[in-house]
Amino acid sequence: MKTAVIVFPGSNRDRDMFRALELVTGSRPQSIWHADATLPDVDLVVVPGGFSYGDYLRSGAIAARSPILKDLVAKAAQGVTVLGVCNGFQILTEAGLLPGALMRNAGLNFVCKEVLLETVTDATRFSLKFEKGQVWRCPVAHHDGNYFADADTLKALEDNGQVVFRYANGTNPNGSINDIAGIMNGAGNVLGMMPHPENLVEPLHGGTDGRLLFESLLSKAA
């Protein structure tokens, strides 16, 4: 599986993502600078976590106007798989690739801890290696992770099976509506999530729960 990771000024989880992708796919991802005009021909494009542009204006708002986003929107429309994690999720919502918004955490604090996620559906390319309803550990680290969407958008997301990951067992760290931790677009090729699966992929991390997400994408691409 060929992969690429977009790097913005202020990205800081790009290297974690390179490591996770290389570990699971066996080949090195391409690093794409945000000012580039075009993405390479790959199976998966990842928008990683971090503090692009220092989170000025709104988290992800300035990065969503980067030159590379034009081609990301075009590639997403062609069906290329796109994964946005944390700041990446914020960038994808700001770019209009995913509905809703990530507001300031309900507790107004930065949260850095481990939560439990429920895989709501295994009928997606991002989750097919999980069992439906599987509860797994995943770290979070953000201050703007409070997912919100208006009532109609929320109903559509829930009815269409676009809510892929939910905070489980009362571990919602940020006040997200309906405990939403990760959603995908209607076509099913773009997913954004606040938790960091790339930070739980090898025993030295203290667990490997996050691998299933990358293994899902690998088996889909095979």
Ligand SMILES: NC(=O)CC[C@H](N)C(=O)O
């Ligand atoms: N780890 C991250 O990607 C942080 C995301 C974002 N800058 C926030 O704090 O909300």
